[in-house]
Amino acid sequence: MLSAEEVKRLSVLARLEARSEDEDRLVRELDRILGFVRQLEATSTGAIEPLVHPLDLVQPLRDDEVREPVDREVIQKSAPDVEDGYYRVPRVIE
C-alpha cells in the first residue's frame, strides 16, 4: 500500500506541488494503478533481454559540420522572463 508520505516524496522528486486537499484521492488512485501494473510480477521473464525500443537501432552520429546558429532572440520570445539574453529566475544564492 502506497503511503501519503511516499506520494509526498514522489511529488518532490517530480517537482510537483503536493496539494493536501486532494491528497487522499491521489494516493488511492496511484495505489490502484500500481496494484494493476503489479500483475506483471506473475509472468516469468528470467533471462529475457529488456526491450527498450521497437527498432534495433544504433544511435547515429551526424557529421560535425558548420551550420547556422539558432537565433537566441527568436528562441527567447517564448520565455516568460528574459533580461539581456539571459533567463531570469528567483535568486538562487543569497
Added chain:
Amino acid sequence: MKPRSRVPELVAASGREARLAVEYYRERIRIFNPRLNAFITPVDRKAPPAAADVRRLAGLPIAHKDLFVTRGIPTTCGSRMLAEFIPPYDAGVVERLDQAGCTVIGKTNMDEFAMGSSNETSAFGPVRNPWDPERVPGGSSGGSAAAVAAGLVPVATGTDTGGSIRQPAALCGITGFKPSYGRVSRFGMIAFASSLDQAGVLARSAEDAAWVLREMAGHDPRDSTSVDRPVPDYVAALTRGVRGLRIGVVQNFFDDGLWPAVAARVREALSVLEAAGARLIDVTLPHLSLSVPVYYVLAPAECSSNLARYDGVRYGHRAREPRDLADLYCRSRSEGFGAEVQRRILIGTYVLSHGYYDAYFLKAQRVRRLIRDDFLKAFESVDLLAGPTTPTPAFRLGEKTADPLTMYLNDIYTIGVNLAGLPAVSVPAGLVDGLPVGLQLIGRDFDEETLFATAADYQGRTDWHRAEPPGFEGGTG
C-alpha cells in the same frame, strides 16, 4: 458550393476551384466547430507557392493535431502549460506536408499531452463526437477524428502512442492509420513516450490516408529514431487486393470485455475479406493481455522524463511571484499540468525510482519483448492480423473520468501494437446502436502496403466509410 472531397479529386482541382474548396471547409468549421470543439486554433496558412504547382497535395486543406509544432502558430498540446506557446519552428511532418502543397486550416483539440482516451483531459474542454454530442470522440487525437468525421476538413494528422489515432478513428467512424515506429519523423512532435509515439493520418478512407502518408513518411536526420529506408508508393498499393492474403484473426481480442454487437460487426467485416479471397486463420498472442500493465509502466516512465523540460523558465506556463527556484518549478508545473498528466508523472517517477526500477521498469521492458515476440511469431504464418479496434462504441462524456483504470482499459486492443512498433489501421466496420465501430488491421514491421491494400479492398466492397453523422451531411461531397 459542395466540393469534391476525396483527396485525389481535391488535389486535381486547381485555381478557383481549389480556393473554393478551402473556403468551403473553413465555412464548415465556422458553422459546426462550436458544437464539437474539435479545433483549438483555426489557421489560415497556405503552403508557399511553387513555380509550376505539380505538388502532389497542392491545395489540400489539412488540420494538424495541436502537438505538431507550427512556426508562428500557437501549439498548446491541449495543455495550460503551453497555452501561450508560439513555436519558432515547424515539425518535420508539417514541413513535409507544406512542401507537398497542403493548406493548413487548423490545429485540433486533443487530450493533454496526448494522455487520454476520450479528449476529456484537454485544458480547452472536451471534443464531442459528431455521431452523438453527449459522447466522447475518443482520444487522444479526438479533435482530428471529430473534424474529419464531421466533414470540417478532409484529412488531419494525429499521433498514436497507445491507440490515439485508431481508437478515435473507430469511435468517430473514419479511417485512422498508424505507421510503423520510425516511419514518420517525430521532429517537432511534442514528446509523450518516445519509444511508442508515432505520427499518422486520420482520413475518410484508406485511399485518402495513402495519399497523405506517402508525403509524410520518410527519413528525417533530425529524428534519430526515424528510419532511413525508401518509402513505397502507398497509393499504388491500394489496388493490390486481398486475394491470397492470410489474415490472422486474433482470438484473444474476442474476449469477455468485447461487446457482442461490436464482435458481430468485426466478424461481418472479416467475412467480407474472406469472400474477397483472403484466408482467415485463428491466431493467439499469449502475452497480449499484459500490454495494458506494461504500457502503464513504460509510458508514464518515459513521460515523467520527457515532461521534466517544462520548468517555467524557458517556455510554457510560469507561476506568479515564486518564493524561490524550487517553488517556481513546483508551482509552474502543478498549475500548468492537469490531473491526468500529474498522475502519470508521479507513476513514472515511482517506477523509475531507486528500489523499484528493476521490479517495475525492467520487468515491463522484458514483458514488452514477450509481447513483440508473440507478434513476430504470428507473422511467420500470416500476412496481417485483424480484430476489433475498441471493446465498445463511443462512451458518454464523464462516464469513465472517475476511474483512471477504467479509462486505460479502453485501449486494450490497440496498445500492444505500439509496444511492438508495428503499423496498424482502423477502418469503419458498421454501426452499433447508431454509433460507429472499427475493424483493426495490424501489419508486419514497415509493411504499410498490405494494410492499405486490405483496407482499400474492404472499402471497395462496403460503404461504412461513406456514412455521415446525422446533422453534419455535406462534408463528404
